[in-house]
Amino acid sequence: MSTPQAELPQRLREACAACSLKELCLPRGLDGPDLMRLDTLVERRGPLHEGDHLFRVGDSFQALYAVRAGSCKTYTVDSEGREHVLGFHLPGELLGLDAIYPGRHLCNAQALDTAVVCVLPYEQVSDLAGQIGGLRAQLMRLMSKDIADTAALAGDFTAEERLAAFLNGLSERFRQRGYSPVEFQLAMSRRDIANYLRLATETVSRVFARFENDGLIAVNRRSVRLLDLPRLRRLCAAMTGMQG
Amino acid sequence: MSTPQAELPQRLREACAACSLKELCLPRGLDGPDLMRLDTLVERRGPLHEGDHLFRVGDSFQALYAVRAGSCKTYTVDSEGREHVLGFHLPGELLGLDAIYPGRHLCNAQALDTAVVCVLPYEQVSDLAGQIGGLRAQLMRLMSKDIADTAALAGDFTAEERLAAFLNGLSERFRQRGYSPVEFQLAMSRRDIANYLRLATETVSRVFARFENDGLIAVNRRSVRLLDLPRLRRLCAAMTGMQG
DNA sequence: CCGCCGAGTTGATATAGATCAGGAGCGATA
DNA sequence: TATCGCTCCTGATCTATATCAACTCGGCGG
Numbered sequence: 294m295s296t297p298q299a300e301l302p303q304r305l306r307e308a309c310a311a312c313s314l315k316e317l318c319l320p321r322g323l324d325g326p327d328l329m330r331l332d333t334l335v336e337r338r339g340p341l342h343e344g345d346h347l348f349r350v351g352d353s354f355q356a357l358y359a360v361r362a363g364s365c366k367t368y369t370v371d372s373e374g375r376e377h378v379l380g381f382h383l384p385g386e387l388l389g390l391d392a393i394y395p396g397r398h399l400c401n402a403q404a405l406d407t408a409v410v411c412v413l414p415y416e417q418v419s420d421l422a423g424q425i426g427g428l429r430a431q432l433m434r435l436m437s438k439d440i441a442d443t444a445a446l447a448g449d450f451t452a453e454e455r456l457a458a459f460l461n462g463l464s465e466r467f468r469q470r471g472y473s474p475v476e477f478q479l480a481m482s483r484r485d486i487a488n489y490l491r492l493a494t495e496t497v498s499r500v501f502a503r504f505e506n507d508g509l510i511a512v513n514r515r516s517v518r519l520l521d522l523p524r525l526r527r528l529c530a531a532m533t534g535m536q537g
Numbered sequence: 538m539s540t541p542q543a544e545l546p547q548r549l550r551e552a553c554a555a556c557s558l559k560e561l562c563l564p565r566g567l568d569g570p571d572l573m574r575l576d577t578l579v580e581r582r583g584p585l586h587e588g589d590h591l592f593r594v595g596d597s598f599q600a601l602y603a604v605r606a607g608s609c610k611t612y613t614v615d616s617e618g619r620e621h622v623l624g625f626h627l628p629g630e631l632l633g634l635d636a637i638y639p640g641r642h643l644c645n646a647q648a649l650d651t652a653v654v655c656v657l658p659y660e661q662v663s664d665l666a667g668q669i670g671g672l673r674a675q676l677m678r679l680m681s682k683d684i685a686d687t688a689a690l691a692g693d694f695t696a697e698e699r700l701a702a703f704l705n706g707l708s709e710r711f712r713q714r715g716y717s718p719v720e721f722q723l724a725m726s727r728r729d730i731a732n733y734l735r736l737a738t739e740t741v742s743r744v745f746a747r748f749e750n751d752g753l754i755a756v757n758r759r760s761v762r763l764l765d766l767p768r769l770r771r772l773c774a775a776m777t778g779m780q781g
Numbered sequence: 782c783c784g785c786c787g788a789g790t791t792g793a794t795a796t797a798g799a800t801c802a803g804g805a806g807c808g809a810t811a
Numbered sequence: 812t813a814t815c816g817c818t819c820c821t822g823a824t825c826t827a828t829a830t831c832a833a834c835t836c837g838g839c840g841g
Contacts, residue, residue, distance in 0.1 A: 433680070
């Protein structure tokens with residue numbers, strides 16, 4: 294049933310980038326013709342440059358996006374002017390799921406660095422999902438995972454638990470993509486991390502410093518090395534336990 | 538295209554209860570035969586009594602549940618023993634969406650009072666969603682809404698904003714179900730509310746008291762009357778703005 | 782190469798909300 | 812009706828994290 298990535302049609306292979314979109318297509322018995330049909334839907338967009346917006350609050354919802362290269366953040370600015378970062382999106386991850394219900398985007402999506410995305414026109418993907426059970430199942434799974442992840446983030450945890458979970462989550466995602474799970478560059482500023490974790494930037498700085506003092510990590514500006522993954526995992530076990 | 542509720546087959550009509558499951562079936566061009574097919578999938582379960590569990594963490598995921606009568610909470614207990622309430626579910630609302638991805642339940646679901654639920658076997662519902670575009674679209678919409686709601690809850694807001702949004706959300710949900718949007722009984726304890734909003738129970742008590750002093754609400758134990766809905770809405774505008 | 786500017790860090794202080802402690806109301810049980 | 816056992820409320824403190832303030836560092840333009 295499973296199809297090695299090399300057999301994916303071209304645009305789709307690009308969209309997949311060793312990621313959740315690969316999951317979207319591969320492990321559920323999509324065969325050549327099915328993949329070809331999905332592939333023909335995919336358009337490429339970009340490159341976006343740092344700070345460019347992929348979509349903004351209020352934009353009509355037409356398509357889901359899969360990050361192909363670079364990274365994005367999604368965020369809102371509330372009526373008091375506070376910025377809330379909803380998520381960071383690495384290659385292969387899907388953007389825009391929250392816009393399906395209202396039919397317009399509820400958040401802004403902005404490139405954190407030079408980024409390329411694949412456009413998945415929603416109506417057509419949905420139609421195809423009607424015909425291909427594996428695609429439908431995988432779409433539901435991705436949305437389901439999004440719900441669980443967001444719920445974990447919504448929980449009541451300390452600054453240390455939250456930052457540990459953040460680093461652990463990034464590590465896991467890099468690992469899945471074939472990059473080092475213990476040494477990587479952060480694409481986002483301290484301010485973005487803080488807004489994501491509901492902390493002040495100063496608190497993020499301080500917890501980074503504390504982790505470094507404790508020998509958990511080595512951090513310099515945006516480059517991070519995880520020195521004690523097991524201990525980091527234990528620190529955030531309570532939080533990751535909610536994500537499955 | 539739209540079908541008035543009276544035309545729904547019996548079990549489905551029960552499952553709907555003037556709610557999101559009604560949305561699931563009605564407004565998207567499901568006709569009589571389609572509805573009949575969905576109806577035959579629905580089984581009823583209950584009554585559950587206060588404190589009974591509908592499912593528990595780790596249970597194999599077989600079905601989604603729609604509350605038909607009464608109400609439920611979903612919650613987790615983390616490795617430190619802290620309880621996190623993920624949501625409260627009124628008649629018509631769907632439970633268990635977060636379990637699709639991992640194939641097992643990530644949270645516990647417990648009746649807050651005497652409750653009846655409808656069981657929607659997931660595989661069969663998914664198959665049917667493949668055949669009926671309107672059902673598929675509506676399932677996606679419900680999951681999408683769940684993502685947006687959870688993201689709003691995950692945001693960084695004050696105790697007052699959070700409690701105001703909680704009351705406002707309940708009001709809205711009661712209104713949609715044909716009940717009074719300004720006078721209702723809370724099915725959940727202060728402790729549950731606090732765990733849901735990431736506050737201490739004492740803080741919930743105090744904010745209730747403050748709201749009452751300010752003439753916003755009248756509250757006595759679990760009965761609540763909203764006296765100034767516009768002002769309440771303004772208090773939580775920042776938060777509800779994230780939900781669409 | 783210098784000087785600027787924004788990002789990040791670090792220290793001092795403030796505060797929202799937690800925790801601790803006690804008491805009041807209310808329903809269930811006998 | 813008395814007593815237990817909750818849930819809820821209220822006051823007194825405590826604390827994790829925010830806020831305010833100053834400084835450092837590294838990159839970039841001129």
